[in-house]
Amino acid sequence: MFDNLSQRLQATLKRLRGEGRLTEENTREALREVRMALLEADVALPVVKDFIEHVRAKAAGQDVLASLTPGQALVKVVNDELVALMGAANERLNLAVRPPAVILVAGLQGSGKTTTVAKLARFLQEREKKSVMVASADVYRPAAIDQLQKLAATIGAEFFPSRTDQQPENIARHAVDEARKRVMDVLILDTAGRLHVDEAMMREIRAVHAAIEPVETLFVVDSMTGQDAVNTAKAFDAALPLTGVILTKTDGDARGGAALSIRQVTGKPIKFLGVGEKTSALEAFHPERVAARILGMGDVLGLVEEAARAADKEKAQEFARKLAKGKGFDLEDFRDQMAQMEKMGGVANLMGKLPGMGEAPDAAKAQLGDRQVKQLVAIINSMTPQERRFPDTIRGSRKRRIAAGSGTQVQDVNRLLKQFDQMQKMMKRMGKGGLQKLLRDVKGRLPGLPG
Amino acid sequence: MTQSHPPQQTEKRPAGLFGRLREKLAATQRSFTRGLSDLLLGGRALDDSLFEELETLLLSADVGVETTQYLLKGITEQVSRKQLRDARAVYQALRQSILSIVAPCSRRLEIAAARPFVIMVVGVNGVGKTTTIAKLARRLKNDGHAVMVGAADTFRAAAIEQLKTWAGRLDIPVIAQHTGADAAAVVHDALNAAKARASDILIVDTAGRQHTQAGLMDELKKIRRVIAKADPAAPHEVLLVLDAGTGQNALSQLAHFGEAVGVTGLALTKLDGTAKGGILIALARKTGLPIRYIGVGEGMDDLREFIAEEYVDALLPAP
Ligand SMILES: Nc1nc2c(ncn2[C@@H]2O[C@H](COP(=O)(O)OP(=O)(O)O)[C@@H](O)[C@H]2O)c(=O)[nH]1
Ligand SMILES: Nc1nc2c(ncn2[C@@H]2O[C@H](COP(=O)(O)OP(=O)(O)O)[C@@H](O)[C@H]2O)c(=O)[nH]1
Ligand SMILES: [Mg+2]
Ligand SMILES: [Mg+2]
Numbered sequence: 001m002f003d004n005l006s007q008r009l010q011a012t013l014k015r016l017r018g019e020g021r022l023t024e025e026n027t028r029e030a031l032r033e034v035r036m037a038l039l040e041a042d043v044a045l046p047v048v049k050d051f052i053e054h055v056r057a058k059a060a061g062q063d064v065l066a067s068l069t070p071g072q073a074l075v076k077v078v079n080d081e082l083v084a085l086m087g088a089a090n091e092r093l094n095l096a097v098r099p100p101a102v103i104l105v106a107g108l109q110g111s112g113k114t115t116t117v118a119k120l121a122r123f124l125q126e127r128e129k130k131s132v133m134v135a136s137a138d139v140y141r142p143a144a145i146d147q148l149q150k151l152a153a154t155i156g157a158e159f160f161p162s163r164t165d166q167q168p169e170n171i172a173r174h175a176v177d178e179a180r181k182r183v184m185d186v187l188i189l190d191t192a193g194r195l196h197v198d199e200a201m202m203r204e205i206r207a208v209h210a211a212i213e214p215v216e217t218l219f220v221v222d223s224m225t226g227q228d229a230v231n232t233a234k235a236f237d238a239a240l241p242l243t244g245v246i247l248t249k250t251d252g253d254a255r256g257g258a259a260l261s262i263r264q265v266t267g268k269p270i271k272f273l274g275v276g277e278k279t280s281a282l283e284a285f286h287p288e289r290v291a292a293r294i295l296g297m298g299d300v301l302g303l304v305e306e307a308a309r310a311a312d313k314e315k316a317q318e319f320a321r322k323l324a325k326g327k328g329f330d331l332e333d334f335r336d337q338m339a340q341m342e343k344m345g346g347v348a349n350l351m352g353k354l355p356g357m358g359e360a361p362d363a364a365k366a367q368l369g370d371r372q373v374k375q376l377v378a379i380i381n382s383m384t385p386q387e388r389r390f391p392d393t394i395r396g397s398r399k400r401r402i403a404a405g406s407g408t409q410v411q412d413v414n415r416l417l418k419q420f421d422q423m424q425k426m427m428k429r430m431g432k433g434g435l436q437k438l439l440r441d442v443k444g445r446l447p448g449l450p451g
Numbered sequence: 452m453t454q455s456h457p458p459q460q461t462e463k464r465p466a467g468l469f470g471r472l473r474e475k476l477a478a479t480q481r482s483f484t485r486g487l488s489d490l491l492l493g494g495r496a497l498d499d500s501l502f503e504e505l506e507t508l509l510l511s512a513d514v515g516v517e518t519t520q521y522l523l524k525g526i527t528e529q530v531s532r533k534q535l536r537d538a539r540a541v542y543q544a545l546r547q548s549i550l551s552i553v554a555p556c557s558r559r560l561e562i563a564a565a566r567p568f569v570i571m572v573v574g575v576n577g578v579g580k581t582t583t584i585a586k587l588a589r590r591l592k593n594d595g596h597a598v599m600v601g602a603a604d605t606f607r608a609a610a611i612e613q614l615k616t617w618a619g620r621l622d623i624p625v626i627a628q629h630t631g632a633d634a635a636a637v638v639h640d641a642l643n644a645a646k647a648r649a650s651d652i653l654i655v656d657t658a659g660r661q662h663t664q665a666g667l668m669d670e671l672k673k674i675r676r677v678i679a680k681a682d683p684a685a686p687h688e689v690l691l692v693l694d695a696g697t698g699q700n701a702l703s704q705l706a707h708f709g710e711a712v713g714v715t716g717l718a719l720t721k722l723d724g725t726a727k728g729g730i731l732i733a734l735a736r737k738t739g740l741p742i743r744y745i746g747v748g749e750g751m752d753d754l755r756e757f758i759a760e761e762y763v764d765a766l767l768p769a770p
Contacts, residue, residue, distance in 0.1 A: 109577075224698065224701075
């Protein structure tokens with residue numbers, strides 16, 4: 001079975017090589033694979049359908065970056081769109097109200113509400129220096145109030161006691177009164193788990209909400225949730241004015257497609273991720289991480305990167321061919337070379353590893369520091385193609401124009417030309433086949449680069 | 452401590468053996484079958500759109516891509532052999548092939564006279580282990596067994612109190628230490644107590660844990676070893692509790708728990724919502740493990756034995 005999108009796409013991608021533009025035709029099959037991958041990640045079917053249409057529209061007619069194959073370009077569109085749809089990173093809780101700021105949590109049974117209440121309390125106490133009170137309106141689950149009380153004690157939060165013979169709405173009201181009296185900054189109210197189809201229980205939580213008018217109403221949902229996520233999210237969102245979502249149990253291996261389903265159905269921001277059972281296990285939401293996980297990535301981005309690297313390798317080979325043919329090493333090659341070195345871990349890092357570079361004059365080495373590379377590239381970019389090919393033609397007025405165009409000084413241009421001259425000499429020394437060997441050697445010394 | 456119950460539990464139940472299950476599964480049926488009756492209206496042609504709708508129904512029930520493709524492939528083959536001539540026949544064939552996958556899994560838990568017969572209950576966080584234990588204990592007690600429970604979730608705050616509350620309501624003994632205690636030591640105590648009191652059945656509650664956490668899975672293995680030391684035939688049942696709301700991750704859960712402690716049976720909780728638990732079909736097809744029980748509510752009576760025909764009827768009602 002396919003594990004992730006990149007594996008799924010391998011075969012399809014191969015067939016797409018060498019096309020310059022994404023079309024309905026060349027993306028159809030790949031999009032089918034994307035659909036499967038999303039379904040396997042538990043993204044709800046209607047959401048998958050919308051998403052695929054969205055990507056299809058976005059991708060159609062798009063030019064494929066020179067460094068990517070069409071299939072990889074498509075993966076990039078898929079990833080970018082997914083990240084965009086997941087919403088902003090690091091959304092904060094809104095506490096800008098007259099204290100106490102009331103936070104209500106709601107969700108299905110066992111989703112992690114009580115634990116999350118404790119995590120939020122701890123987070124607000126430690127990071128935002130707020131005084132926090134917690135209260136439980138779960139009068140159903142055995143020992144639910146006890147559970148919150150114990151958690152409150154471990155994190156040093158105020159606990160508002162309640163009993164199972166009380167009405168949840170009354171507990172909520174009294175807790176707010178008490179928090180106000182005690183001048184707490186924040187009150188977090190825990191509620192019983194409930195099914196969205198349980199009308200009595202949904203009525204109950206609406207009444208609780210109406211009684212305390214929370215500034216944040218958070219939907220706590222298990223990241224292992226499957227297709228039903230759309231139904232529950234829709235119902236909770238309709239019943240309550242949700243202000244955000246917290247995705248729990250992301251420390252397991254669930255792909256977490258429910259995150260996209262819920263996000264699409266409610267449009268509400270995902271504010272935090274639960275990453276463990278401890279009260280400290282709460283993290284800010286980062287869309288690209290969750291997107292990568294849904295797509296089964298790391299790998300997919302890796303694939304795109306690999307493609308980019310492969311493209312660079314082609315360039316390097318072409319360049320080697322140029323050298324072998326005895327054609328000159330020009331400034332364009334020099335620029336590409338610099339850019340590639342930067343990608344391969346930085347020029348400074350590479351200097352010591354480059355065979356041949358040991359022989360380079362110290363002055364040249366010093367001048368090839370990482371900071372200089374951007375400047376070099378900018379200078380070369382300001383030259384005409386003709387100038388890049390024949391650097392000898394660059395004299396006085398041209399130097400001034402290039403310096404002005406790249407935001408540098410004439411002496412910077414001079415320095416570049418001198419460095420280039422040295423480089424060219426070195427290249428000549430290495431001669432035929434030397435560069436490919438050089439690249440191989442460098443790769444062999446760098447961990448993580450494909451050979 | 453007095454406990455009130457969720458409102459839906461206090462209402463009177465419809466009579467009949469499966470009335471309550473039907474009622475609980477009604478929500479499940481509603482959305483699922485609305486699509487189906489549309490699907491089967493009139494003499495629909497056997498075209499792509501019919502199969503697409505069937506695919507939609509299966510995928511939306513968490514059956515999963517692979518199993519859905521497998522089921523539909525079987526149907527299309529029958530169609531191309533001209534064995535199925537209309538939409539209704541296609542539907543029946545689909546029901547039949549799902550039934551043939553899950554039917555071998557409806558094998559009830561037989562309680563051998565082991566003194567004690569040990570049931571170890573495992574699963575990820577929040578799926579309903581403790582509640583299922585309470586329901587199961589009640590069921591077994593009503594069948595005339597002397598049941599005891601062991602509170603080996605020593606991690607989650609008030610997990611012990613939760614089990615104790617249930618045990619109090621059911622009037623059965625519970626063996627517990629304190630939060631933070633060594634879970635294996637609690638199990639050891641519980642085994643001794645069950646022997647001393649000649650209990651028929653000991654049900655061991657364990658802490659929820661993500662199956663990917665090696666350290667916590669090792670703890671579970673240790674509990675299993677402690678049980679096996681007392682009786683090499685024990686645990687007689689390792690029940691993996693799954694949440695019907697869970698999607699494809701259930702496959703990974705079963706794989707990991709199975710490898711660590713040798714799961715021998717499944718229970719699927721929270722089927723009273725709109726989640727369809729279609730992952731059961733994928734699990735049944737992959738492992739053939741017995742599906743012992745389904746949970747249809749939070750009350751202590753809300754546990755049913757899994758009956759394949761009933762499950763298929765609830766998912767795809769007979770036309
Ligand atoms: N692994 C993990 N477990 C969690 C997380 N959040 C909650 N839990 C566990 O999930 C189970 C149910 O949590 P609880 O807070 O009682 O859920 P509630 O019924 O919604 O209040 C408990 O075992 C918690 O320890 C999380 O982010 N990661
Ligand atoms: N609706 C519904 N809720 C259930 C069912 N089984 C358990 N629950 C609820 O799920 C939550 C977690 O149950 P619990 O037994 O504490 O889970 P554990 O962490 O696995 O032991 C509690 O609120 C239970 O009342 C079920 O079949 N239906
Ligand atoms: Mg709770
Ligand atoms: Mg439990």
